[in-house]
Amino acid sequence: MEYFPIFLRLAGEPVLVVGGGEVAARKVDLLLRASADVTVVAPELGPRLAALLQSGAIAHVAQEFQPEHLNGMRLAIAATDRNAVNAWVAHQAESRGINVNVVDDRELSRFIMPAIIDRSPILAAVTSGGDAPVLTRRLREKLEAFLPHRLGDLAKFSGSLRALVKKRLTDAPARRRFWEKFFDGPLAADVLAGRDPATVARSVESALVQAESAFAGQSGVGEVALVGAGPGDPGLLTLRALRVLQNADVVLYDRLVSNDVLDLARRDAERIYVGKVAGTSSSQADINALLVKLALEGKRVCRLKGGDSFIFGRGGEELEALAQHGIRYEVVPGITAATGCAAYAGIPLTHREHAQSLTFVTGHAKDDGDMQVDWEALARPNQTIVFYMGLKSLPTIIAQLLAHGAPGQRAAAVVEQGTCATQRVVTGTLTTLEHEVAAAGLDSPSLLIVGEVTRLHETLKWFSAEAATDETLAAGRLSA
Template sequence: MDFLPIFLNIKGRSCLVVGGGEVAARKTALLLKAGGQVRVVSPILNDELGNHLQLGNIIHYAEAFDSKHLNNVVLVIAATNERSVNQYVSESANQLSIPVNVVDDPALCSFIMPSILDRSPILVAISSGGTSPVLARLLRARLETLIPEAYGHLATYAAKFREHVKRRFSSPKKRRLFWERILQGPFTEMVFSGKNRSAQAYLLRSLEHETDELPCGEVYLVGAGPGNPDLLTFRAMRLMQQADVVVYDRLVSPAILDMVRRDAARIYAGKERDKHVLPQESINHLLVRLAKEGKRVLRLKGGDPFIFGRGGEEIETLSQHHIPFQVVPGITAASGVASYAGIPLTHRDYAQSCIFVTGHLKNNTINLDWSALARPQQTIVIYMGLHGLPVLCEQLITHGLPASTPAAIVQQGTTHRQRVVIGSLETLPALASSANMIPPTLIIVGEVVKLHQKLAWFEPVYDLNGK
């Protein structure tokens, strides 16, 4: 995050705009709309600024900028077409610790002006950090279609009942739960359609029937997919935003964890090779305890919770303790990673079946049905197999697969750090070792791997320094 997004109250406070052209006029109009008292420094003004002057909206200093113009101002915008002047404004403001924005010159800014979606009192500010203002405007245009004007009216109308709700519920959490349910129900549609009296009656009835006791909690078992946030389901996103606490695994990427509600508590329950932060049984009972405390618990797992995710064990424990739960499937690594690596798991010419197995080593052995795996025209997808790769390849050859059988290992698939190494059962262990592959990885064995070179479409940006 290059800039801290904040909303500044400038009502009744002095703001300075340096410049008298079209850009300065736009910035002046924005400051006036936010209630600022605007001073404009420029030898001449364009027609729009001249109109503001005639109407008494601004104070005008018809002269070149001087540091004296910064007296008692809380914000400065430099919008001249002379970089030397803009730089002087920036340096003078920074010396006095006054926030300064220089239009189209991020290097001289201490703050930047976002693209704004105004649904007052709801405001959405979108910024590219000064790198691409046009992209920010395009994103705002897309949001314009998703957030209608009625949301501003909804916020204003709901504000009338804040004190009613506050008096009714002593617990801030209970108030939040009440508002979440109300704003996702009939109340909102009534306000949107102009039925204010019906909306008021509905809200007051809801208040009468609510108790001040916290409800029993619930557990959301959510698949986070293989790592790319774009692959989350809509339902997963919705539950991630309403959870009180998240219990997450090592395979949940930071980008996905950042999408959880910001004030939700976070508990790491990751498992690495020979290193378990929390044993599985402890995780099961942690979910029960948190739910019994009235919390909405997000159990966030990489991939799909029911494919090598031990989700079945967790909800079995929840069921035994009569804890409400729901399950949201995720894109499992086999599907997501293979797709991004350009390797179809089935193909009419190469494979008519696909099998998923875990390659986790225990006492330097892997207990698998090798005869069932080593079959022709079948794709084998191996989870957690990096450390056991030499054993896996050796056993598959021993049980009948040709040493030349194509094989691939994919690291951090679907993300911008994806790496794909292609070889055969005979060569893949050495290739993976020389490439310094690290978990999480997925291994794919079968003739379909031949298609990678032809079908690879995803071009990740990977820095060997790990950045």
């Protein structure tokens, strides 16, 4: 992040604008909207600034800029059409520790001014730091269209109710739930539709009574959402998952969940890592107990797992523990590694000519090293088999398939860090794959796909670091 985004309260604060033309006038307009105390320094003023001076909205120093003009100023903006003057203003402001903006010159500017969407008191600001002004404008247009016209009224209306709601709902989680329901419900819709606020305010009473009785019955009891975070690319998170994540008080997450997914949680939500640390892992019993404890404390818990929680994710065991304690839960499915990796590797998992069935198998062996699977069935043709956690057992898996009748030329592939910008795909046959994987130095997390469909990777592959979305690139590597 090159810039630190803040909103500055400028009401009554002295701000210097150097320049008397149209560009300076546009900056002055914005400053006046924030009720700043604006002084313009310029030998002459253009018509817009002259009119503002006439109306008493600004002060004017009819001189060339002098460093003393900066004395006591909070901010300075250099908006003349002379680069040397602008640079002089910037230099002087910097040496006095006054934040300065030079119009259209980010190198000289300490702060830049974003595109804004003003639904005061709601303000949205967008910037590309000067890299992509057209993109910024596009985003602003989209936000303008997306944000309801009366959003500011809604914010003010809810602000007027805060004290009352706080008095009636003393429990903080109950209040948060009330507000979530409020903003998603008919009362907010009425305000946004322009109904008389006094009429809407009368309906608030019944909403509060309802909330009091709803939350009284379940005080102290939280809930858990088991959420599949997908295989890595944050763009593969479902809308439902995003919503749950943003409403959660606590997020319990695994090692395969990327930081960018975690960043989507509420800023004040507690984040608890329950994955592997240096070869040890929280035991499943510990995780189950923690989920139960947090829910009994009244928290809304998001249990975030890589891929899908019900596919080699031990989600069922966690739900059993919750069910035993009568805790409410929901399950939000995620894109499992098999579908995510196959899609991003250009490997269709089924194909009319090559594979009429699809099997997901865990390559994780039991303590005695024995994988409890029907090798004879897995060795048959016309199918695709996806082995999760199969990298370590790759030699065993290949040996077993060959021993049970699979031909050495059967195609197979390993996808490492699937769906991430760092994805790598290695293809081969049962005879060659082990060598190819070792030569490439593939590491965990990796997914083994066995079947003729993997030959299609060469012709159907499409994903590369260049094709990765910004979200995928930002997600970087999954930790092994």
